[in-house]
Amino acid sequence: MATMNMIQALNSALDVMLTRDANVLVFGEDVGYFGGVFRVTEGLQKKHGLTRCFDTPIGEAGIVAVAIGMGAYGLRPVVEIQFADYIYPAYDQIVSEAARIRYRSAGEFYVPLTIRTPYGGGIFGGQTHSQSPEALFTHVAGIKTVVPSSPYDAKGLLISAIEDNDPVIFLEPKRIYNGPFNGRHDQPVIPWSKHPASEVPEGHYKIPLGKASVVREGAQVTVLAYGTMVHVALEGVAEAGVDGEVIDLRSLVPVDIDTIVASVEKTGRCVIVHEATRTSGYGAELSALVQENCFFHLEAPIERVAGWDTPYPHAHEWAYFPGPSRVAEALRRTVEV
Amino acid sequence: MKNTPTLSLHIPEPEARPGDEASFDRSALPPAGSVPRPPTDVCATTIRDLSFSLIRVLDEDFKAVGPWNPRLSPDVMRSALRYMMMTRAYDERMYRAQRQGKTSFYMKSTGEEATNIAYAFALHRDDMCFPAYRQQGLLLARGYPMLTMMNQVYSNAHDPGKGRNLPVMYSSREHSFFTISGNLGTQFPQAVGWAMASAYKGDTRIAASWIGEGTTAEGDFHQAMNFAAVYRAPVILNVVNNQWAISSFQGIAGGEASTFASRAIGYGFPGLRVDGNDFLAVYAVAEWAAERARNNHGPTLVELYTYRGEGHSTSDDPSRYRPSDEWKAWPLGDPIERLKRHLIGLDEWSDEKHAALGQEMADLVRDTQKEAEAVGTLQGGEQPSPGTMFEDVFEETPWHIRRQRQQMGV
Numbered sequence A: 001m002a003t004m005n006m007i008q009a010l011n012s013a014l015d016v017m018l019t020r021d022a023n024v025l026v027f028g029e030d031v032g033y034f035g036g037v038f039r040v041t042e043g044l045q046k047k048h049g050l051t052r053c054f055d056t057p058i059g060e061a062g063i064v065a066v067a068i069g070m071g072a073y074g075l076r077p078v079v080e081i082q083f084a085d086y087i088y089p090a091y092d093q094i095v096s097e098a099a100r101i102r103y104r105s106a107g108e109f110y111v112p113l114t115i116r117t118p119y120g121g122g123i124f125g126g127q128t129h130s131q132s133p134e135a136l137f138t139h140v141a142g143i144k145t146v147v148p149s150s151p152y153d154a155k156g157l158l159i160s161a162i163e164d165n166d167p168v169i170f171l172e173p174k175r176i177y178n179g180p181f182n183g184r185h186d187q188p189v190i191p192w193s194k195h196p197a198s199e200v201p202e203g204h205y206k207i208p209l210g211k212a213s214v215v216r217e218g219a220q221v222t223v224l225a226y227g228t229m230v231h232v233a234l235e236g237v238a239e240a241g242v243d244g245e246v247i248d249l250r251s252l253v254p255v256d257i258d259t260i261v262a263s264v265e266k267t268g269r270c271v272i273v274h275e276a277t278r279t280s281g282y283g284a285e286l287s288a289l290v291q292e293n294c295f296f297h298l299e300a301p302i303e304r305v306a307g308w309d310t311p312y313p314h315a316h317e318w319a320y321f322p323g324p325s326r327v328a329e330a331l332r333r334t335v336e337v
Numbered sequence B: 001m002k003n004t005p006t007l008s009l010h011i012p013e014p015e016a017r018p019g020d021e022a023s024f025d026r027s028a029l030p031p032a033g034s035v036p037r038p039p040t041d042v043c044a045t046t047i048r049d050l051s052f053s054l055i056r057v058l059d060e061d062f063k064a065v066g067p068w069n070p071r072l073s074p075d076v077m078r079s080a081l082r083y084m085m086m087t088r089a090y091d092e093r094m095y096r097a098q099r100q101g102k103t104s105f106y107m108k109s110t111g112e113e114a115t116n117i118a119y120a121f122a123l124h125r126d127d128m129c130f131p132a133y134r135q136q137g138l139l140l141a142r143g144y145p146m147l148t149m150m151n152q153v154y155s156n157a158h159d160p161g162k163g164r165n166l167p168v169m170y171s172s173r174e175h176s177f178f179t180i181s182g183n184l185g186t187q188f189p190q191a192v193g194w195a196m197a198s199a200y201k202g203d204t205r206i207a208a209s210w211i212g213e214g215t216t217a218e219g220d221f222h223q224a225m226n227f228a229a230v231y232r233a234p235v236i237l238n239v240v241n242n243q244w245a246i247s248s249f250q251g252i253a254g255g256e257a258s259t260f261a262s263r264a265i266g267y268g269f270p271g272l273r274v275d276g277n278d279f280l281a282v283y284a285v286a287e288w289a290a291e292r293a294r295n296n297h298g299p300t301l302v303e304l305y306t307y308r309g310e311g312h313s314t315s316d317d318p319s320r321y322r323p324s325d326e327w328k329a330w331p332l333g334d335p336i337e338r339l340k341r342h343l344i345g346l347d348e349w350s351d352e353k354h355a356a357l358g359q360e361m362a363d364l365v366r367d368t369q370k371e372a373e374a375v376g377t378l379q380g381g382e383q384p385s386p387g388t389m390f391e392d393v394f395e396e397t398p399w400h401i402r403r404q405r406q407q408m409g410v
Helices: A006-020 A042-047 A060-072 A087-097 A134-138 A151-163 A230-239 A257-267 A282-298 A322-336 B046-052 B076-101 B114-122 B137-142 B146-154 B187-200 B214-217 B220-229 B261-267 B277-293 B333-344 B349-373 B386-390 B399-409
Strands: A024-028 A054-057 A074-079 A112-117 A143-146 A168-173 A213-216 A221-225 A244-248 A251-253 A270-277 A304-308 B126-131 B207-212 B235-241 B270-273 B300-307
Touching: A006 A024, A006 A042, A006 A074, A006 A151, A006 B349, A042 A054, A060 A074, A060 A087, A060 B187, A060 B220, A074 A151, A087 B333, A134 A143, A134 A168, A134 A221, A134 A251, A134 A282, A143 A151, A143 A304, A151 A168, A168 A230, A213 A230, A221 A230, A221 A257, A221 A322, A221 B126, A230 A244, A230 A270, A230 A322, A244 A257, A244 B207, A257 A282, A270 A322, A304 A322, A322 B146, B046 B261, B046 B270, B076 B114, B076 B137, B076 B146, B076 B277, B076 B333, B076 B349, B114 B137, B114 B207, B114 B235, B114 B277, B126 B187, B137 B146, B146 B349, B187 B207, B187 B220, B187 B235, B187 B333, B207 B214, B214 B220, B214 B235, B220 B235, B235 B277, B261 B270, B261 B300, B270 B277, B277 B300, B277 B333, B333 B349, B386 B399
Parallel strands: A024 A054, A024 A074, A074 A112, A112 A168, A143 A168, A221 A244, A221 A270, A270 A304, B126 B207, B207 B235, B235 B300, B270 B300
Antiparallel strands: A143 A251, A213 A244
16 A cells, blocks of 8 residues: 555556556657656656657647557557647547447447546636536447546546546546645645545556445435545535535446435435536436436435536636535535425 | 738639539649659658659550559459459449438449559558548458448348448458548548557558548548658558549649648658559559558558549439539549550450450349348348347446336337
């Protein structure tokens, strides 16, 4: 075991996979010699060689397309899109190609591709460095979408994503790279080293895709969250003073319906929290799933706490960010019904 | 104030529209045999003029001349002729099947047969091809069963694609033929990635891809060019300039100001322009580019200068936007006719043998069609079971898709 922040845990996952499997390649903008703008690939080129971890032109569509071709050859590429906000030029290659190749070739070709990309706000990134585009991927048949919320999960989930034979969008909540930010932006962030989930095995281990984690057990209300919002949700539960059960989904597609249903059947109440804009966000899908599967157990309307339906603002970052007080408000409303 | 004219917007227009006399006066054609053949390890910057010329082997008398003559044996040329005629007969039959309502859609490759069949001969059998939707001849020439192609076109129970794709979107890993996409140009940078993987693994196989000249306007074309250049990928990037992208002439894609082959100059690798209706010239260029790639000298862009003899697809009516006799005016003729006349000139073929081969191909296609239709067409007969719709979305079917399949009761 070692103590790692999320960046170190992700780096360790890549290192383990580069060591274990000669078909694993890591590439993207600035990921080679420099080690990535967030340092996730630091030292990998030096350790594994130029052809295993290298820089690419600034061309996200090209990065993903080339990785698809490599996947068709039999490699297992792991690419970095520097910010999720930059992933849109690659959207056609992801949606029309990576997601569809197994289906359209009836299994003759497939794409074991992992696309890592830092996402989310809370870093004063303005509208082009703060977005949460997960719903653009969960809506597409043929790709998996994964979001870790701790160093331990990040490593185990990334290894699972790399070993998966289907394309995986791996969204890294960059606000919690260095510590479990709980939304209290006026307070110093506690580093990961003070958190039990920073205890990370140095070798190979996996967390299965499609398995959620109950990070706080509770009886009064279920809170569904992922990424940074897991920590914000915990803080919201504390602020509201309710006995909330907080579920970290970890994987959005496939989603762990059994864990969600078991919890909502127990609590009869559900609040969904995400940073992404509210309309047609992933929370809408979660809300529908809870309604379809747990209707007769529900004691209160399902609430969604989400980013406002505006582009992500710079100066008004904390007015936009769905922080613990907004979560707490929703929790109070829900338990009072 | 300066004395300048008012600005005017330029919209490119072709030389001839319906009712006009077909004309290709803009096409400057250097004589066959006049373009030099550089060594395959040549520095790209020294052969930029080749991007503006036209590599031709067969002259006006159908003789093979000049340094690009690949000196193929008569057996190989007869085999090439056979596959070009097979492809044309197949296209003819499938086009009619669509008109008879047996399938939804079809795309012919009439006039463009040499642009891909020559590659089946010049490349190794396991070199990976990333085709667009008009390279069916390549698949036939690699020995893929015509019956399976027809089953695909009919989306019947024997379609290996389980009836999921539009007709002509073939796929065959066994024949190193990548699954065809309907989205234009996406396969171009994928071919570069495959080639990079082959180089990374120390393999000997190379990749080739095809797009039309219209698709060079897509971003993926430029991504492919840049990545291929940066990583010196062992790949042949083919642009089939068949003059028409549905109803838009090649000037709309940017062919007025420069040639498509010349796009390679800015990226720093060879861009060769070749008579796409001359089987021997296409073969020679493919062989040159393959040797260059296989020896770690990197990519080549090839502009295959040809003419789309028929409509874009069965959904298109070219008489609405171009002269109906334009193909007859095409200065580079018909690839089948030219190879035939060449073989006859060598005393290796005859009109009688050609007519007999034509009949043999027509019979083959007719008999194969009967076999395919005995299984089923889009209209009826045996079709893939609806349950297969839910397969292959992922390697393992997740709960939500399983539940939807149960809901449908299949």
